Amino acid sequence: MTRRELDQRVLAWLAEGVDAVRDDARFEALALELFAYQHAHNAPYRRLCRAFGVDPERVKRWQEIPPVPTGAFKEARLATFPEENQVRSFRSSGTSSQNRGELHLDTLELYDASLLATFGAYICPDVKQIRFAVLAPSAMDAPDSSLSYMFDLACRSFGTPESRFYVTRMGWEPESVIADLQAAEEPIALLGTAFAFVHLLDALESRGLELALPHGTRVMETGGFKGRSRELTREELHGALGARLGVPASRIVNQYGMCELGSQFYEPTLRDAIPTRCKRVPPWVRTRVVDPERLHDVPPGESGVLVHYDLVNTGSVLAVQTSDEGRATPEGIEVLGRLATAEARGCSIAADALLAGA
């Protein structure tokens, strides 16, 4: 099967949207064909499969497809196409090019289709257009950020002309975002990283402001804190958003995604009108919760490490092992947090410290 044929089959599923049947047989067939394709056209991944003794001809279940840890995306170019065909790459956050993983794309067709299907369903289930206030840089200012790309595409697809990004290369503009929020008369979709919201809340607090954003306003927060602001628990963050912006918890959605994956996961808070911590897994994605020692599935309900199998990743690798701890629920997955970098329990110097000093 050619790449184009694979893409078309995945696109057909994406076109059915988030309410498409979670057809396991359809997923398995596509996943196995995609794995075989990626094995054949991605030399580093083929080396990894060989090292782990995995031969595509013997793989009969999607769960047997070897995942690549997100950290390993730093090691090699994981793409099924030549570099000259690349149209975009997204890089994970980090302090230097040496320690940032990358997702390489030769087409944005699947990425966009997945993004719009899930964003539309979970952030804009009740509106066709809404004014976006984005606490992040635009894709022009941060071309390698998958989050900025997502916000940019969402703005173009669902945003009114007044939509705006409030973070630039020069920094962010608390005065203008606060002024615009104060003047808002129509509902707003306020989007950003968790640490950006903490900065907004701090700016409001320092000015002694408590806003009451128009009814219908929604908040999408994502990405954790990454040491860029003081850290709040989810309850503290959502409580403060309610107190300072007047947005109730029933209109706050946490999104979960990563640069290495083409698909994202959302809480269906707005769609189902029920606050929940459980994120929906799109029909074209499967997530395993595994014990990291043996990569075996943990018993249902127990926590483990999340491994995603995303059919949208046709141009790279579909199986991605994260460092995120989570558990499966009947409705989807609950993400419990990021497992910290291995803390030294001996006196040997850590690899990153050694490499930093090299």
Next chain:
Amino acid sequence: MNALEQLRKVQSKLDPEQVIDALDRVLAAWREPESPWRARLAREHGVYSREVLERGTLEGLRGWTGQALRSLRARELREPCWAPPVTAVWLAGSIPTASFHALLLPLLAGSTVCVKPASHDALSAQLFLESVRALAPEIADAIIVGDNPEWLDTADAVVAHGSDETIAVIRARVPAQRIFVGHGHKLSLAVIGREVELDAAAQAAALDIALYDGRGCLSPAYLLVLDQPRGRATLFARALARALARLASELPRGHLTQSEQLALRELRARAALRAGVELEMSAQGTDWTVILEAAGSRPPPGLLRCVPVIPLADASELERWCGELAPHLSSLGHAGWSQPHAELTRAVAQGGGSRVCPLGRMQYPPLDWNHDGMSPLRSLLRLIGVEEA
């Protein structure tokens, strides 16, 4: 009277011979075949398997006899000196014999000690103190184990172990006039030359890797193999894999956190993605991994029984390798290296290291080793020169 004042009072009455006799009695009890102290350490430590703790502690303490204590003191204390009444010892890591060593040197130098245990090993220092209380009560009051940062301000000398960042923070806190000794985190190398049978070298290397699960600064983080004739490094890597597989049941690995398991998964995956790399690893789980790298590569250091083997085209590459690790090199283990010892010494010095030892003995530094190139006792004392008229 506060705890340090009490220690100062005890120190004024300490008799060096009495201290040596007392420590000899305690260490002998730890070395006994059925030592209840070693058994308790193995049972309660938590980071390593019982087998690793049993073997590591027994072998590690083997040469720590009364005679060795006396010889060390005689060798080091050749001239008049002042022993700080109280030495604060800040421990790090999780290796019991390293904690014992750090604790008993100030005592041997004539000081008393207040010890802050490592955050991942609260047991070793406490258990050693318990054994002193039980077997040598006459010096038990010379040791306090606890956690009081103010000791750094008021102790007469400070010995700190930890990351470079931790050492810098502690050093900044200790008054400039006080004696300060810092031991930052380091790593070690092993080299295998042509003059050794590969299976024997692999077994010795596997022991150095398996003991303390590669967590210690004396664990070989890289294995460099002189690849003459070509293919010897590959044969060594395979022999090492067999040896590590055997040791997985003889000296099982200790408990790993999920973060550590993920770190190993990532190391394996990253190695597998690199061109020219061969992997040998445990079939199930992450028990052990041997990564045969391409010549000339500079991979991340090994950890937790996951170790890179790197072919050396020429013996002269060793010095460059050590130099690239500077200043973080600690020890250089060797087997079958036909070049003169002076070359190994020069190479280890290039890396900031201070120890050259046979493969298979990397985890067992002698009592009198010059940790980080410093005299074990003299570094803890103020030496006094008396000049003739």
